[in-house]
Amino acid sequence: MTRFVLTNGLIFDGRGEPSVGDIAMEDGLVVDVGSGLDGDESIDCTGKLVTPGLFDCHVHFMVDGDFSPNTHADTPFSLRFYLAAERMKRTLLAGVTTVRDAGGSDLGIKEARDLGLIQGPRMQISLTMLSQTGGHGDSWQVSGGHMPGLMDEHPGCPDPIVNGPDEMRKKVRELVRAGADVIKCATSGGVLSTRSNPQHPHFSSDELDTMVAEANAAGLFVMAHAQAAQGIKNAIRAGIRSIEHGIWLDDEAIEMMLEAGTYLVPTLIAPMGVLDAADAGMDLPEPVVNKARAVVRDHRESVGRAIEAGVKIAMGTDSGVSRHGQNMRELGEMAKLGMTPLQVFESSTSIAAELMGIEDEVGTLRPGMAADVVIFSGDDFDVSELGPRVETVIQAGSVVT
Numbered sequence: 469m470t471r472f473v474l475t476n477g478l479i480f481d482g483r484g485e486p487s488v489g490d491i492a493m494e495d496g497l498v499v500d501v502g503s504g505l506d507g508d509e510s511i512d513c514t515g516k517l518v519t520p521g522l523f524d525c526h527v528h529f530m531v532d533g534d535f536s537p538n539t540h541a542d543t544p545f546s547l548r549f550y551l552a553a554e555r556m557k558r559t560l561l562a563g564v565t566t567v568r569d570a571g572g573s574d575l576g577i578k579e580a581r582d583l584g585l586i587q588g589p590r591m592q593i594s595l596t597m598l599s600q601t602g603g604h605g606d607s608w609q610v611s612g613g614h615m616p617g618l619m620d621e622h623p624g625c626p627d628p629i630v631n632g633p634d635e636m637r638k639k640v641r642e643l644v645r646a647g648a649d650v651i652k653c654a655t656s657g658g659v660l661s662t663r664s665n666p667q668h669p670h671f672s673s674d675e676l677d678t679m680v681a682e683a684n685a686a687g688l689f690v691m692a693h694a695q696a697a698q699g700i701k702n703a704i705r706a707g708i709r710s711i712e713h714g715i716w717l718d719d720e721a722i723e724m725m726l727e728a729g730t731y732l733v734p735t736l737i738a739p740m741g742v743l744d745a746a747d748a749g750m751d752l753p754e755p756v757v758n759k760a761r762a763v764v765r766d767h768r769e770s771v772g773r774a775i776e777a778g779v780k781i782a783m784g785t786d787s788g789v790s791r792h793g794q795n796m797r798e799l800g801e802m803a804k805l806g807m808t809p810l811q812v813f814e815s816s817t818s819i820a821a822e823l824m825g826i827e828d829e830v831g832t833l834r835p836g837m838a839a840d841v842v843i844f845s846g847d848d849f850d851v852s853e854l855g856p857r858v859e860t861v862i863q864a865g866s867v868v869t
C-alpha cells in the first residue's frame with residue numbers, strides 16, 4: 469500500500485489555528501499528521517497552504533449559468549448528463565471535493581461518480597425542489613405551457629409540485645425511494661421563477677411538519693430555499709436544517725436560527741451570476757432581471773447581519789446559476805461581509821460537513837478522515853483571490869488530474 473506524504477505545509481486542518489507540518493495518507497484516508505513523516509511518495513508543500521478539500525453546499529450540476537428557455541428546449545435529454553459530468557470535473561479541479569446538489573442531479577449521476585466512470589466531488593443529492601403550486605419550482609407559464617428546465621420530471625426525478633400534508637408524505641417517500649440524500653423545498657418564492665414572489669411564504673406549517681418528519685424518518689435533513697423572513701421563520705420552526713440564500717433575514721429570524729442551530733448557506737455569488745448573464749445579453753424575462761438587481765444589495769446586508777450575530781454559516785454558491793468552477797469567489801465574498809479568513813475556511817470545510825451530517829468522514833484532516841486535500845500556492849490566508857491559487861487537488865488520497 470502506497471504511503472503518500474505532504475511535507476512542511478502550513479496546514480489548516482478544518483478547525484482552529486493552522487500550523488506547519490506533514491500529512492500522511494494511505495488507502496484514501498489521512499493516517500498521520502505531525503512532523504518528520506516519511507512515505508513512498510511525497511509533495512513538498514513548503515511555502516504553501518494545505519486545507520481539507522472544500523465543500524460547496526449548494527450547486528446545480530444540471531445547469532451552467534444559462535437558464536434561458538431556448539437552451540433547455542434545444543438540449544437533447546441525455547446530453548444533459550454528459551454536460552453535467554464536465555461541470556463536476558471542473559468543480560473538482562477548482563478545489564471542491566464535496567457538494568450538495570440542490571436540485572437537478574439524479575441517482576445515476578451520483579452512482580457514475582461513485583463507480584469512477586466520471587470524476588467529480590463527493591455528492592449529496594436532493595433530486596428536485598419541492599414547491600407548492602405556483603411556487604419556485606413550478607414551471608407553469610401564463611401561456612399554459614411549461615418552461616423546460618432544471619426541475620423537469622423524468623424517471624430519475626419526481627415532479628416537484630406538492631400540496632397538502634397527505635401529498636407531502638407520499639412525495640417525500642418518492643424522493644427517498646429515488647435516492648435523495650437530502651430533501652429540498654422552497655418555503656418562499658424566488659428570483660428565477662417569473663410568477664413567484666420571493667417575499668411570499670410557501671407551504672403551510674402542516675405541510676412543512678410532515679416533510680421534516682418524513683425526511684427525518686428516513687435519516688435525512690431538509691434544506692429550504694427561503695428568501696424572505698416569513699418563509700425563513702416557517703422553515704426554522706419546522707426544524708429544517710439549513711436556510712439557503714436568506715436574502716431578507718430580520719432580527720427575529722436571526723434569533724430563531726441561533727436558538728435552533730439552523731445553518732445559513734448564503735450563495736452570495738448567485739444573484740451576481742444572474743446579472744452577469746443579463747449583461748452578457750442572455751434573453752431573460754424582465755421581471756427576473758429586476759428581481760435580481762433588487763436582491764444583490766439586500767442579500768449582502770442580510771447575510772452580513774447573520775454573520776455578525778454568529779449564525780452558523782456553510783459555504784454554498786448556487787453554482788449552475790453562475791457558471792461552475794468559480795466556487796472560490798464565494799469565499800472572498802464571505803470575507804467581505806465580516807468573516808475572518810479562518811472562519812471562511814471553517815465554513816467551507818468542517819462546518820459544511822456538519823451541516824451535511826458527514827463530519828465523521830470528511831471536512832477535517834485528522835487520522836481516519838478521507839484524504840481530500842487542497843494545496844494552495846502561498847502560505848497566507850488571504851481569501852480574496854483563491855481561485856488562481858489552487859495548485860493541487862487530492863481526492864481520497866489521489867491527485868486529481
Ligand SMILES: [Zn+2]
Pocket residue numbers: 526527528570786
Ligand atoms: Zn439553487
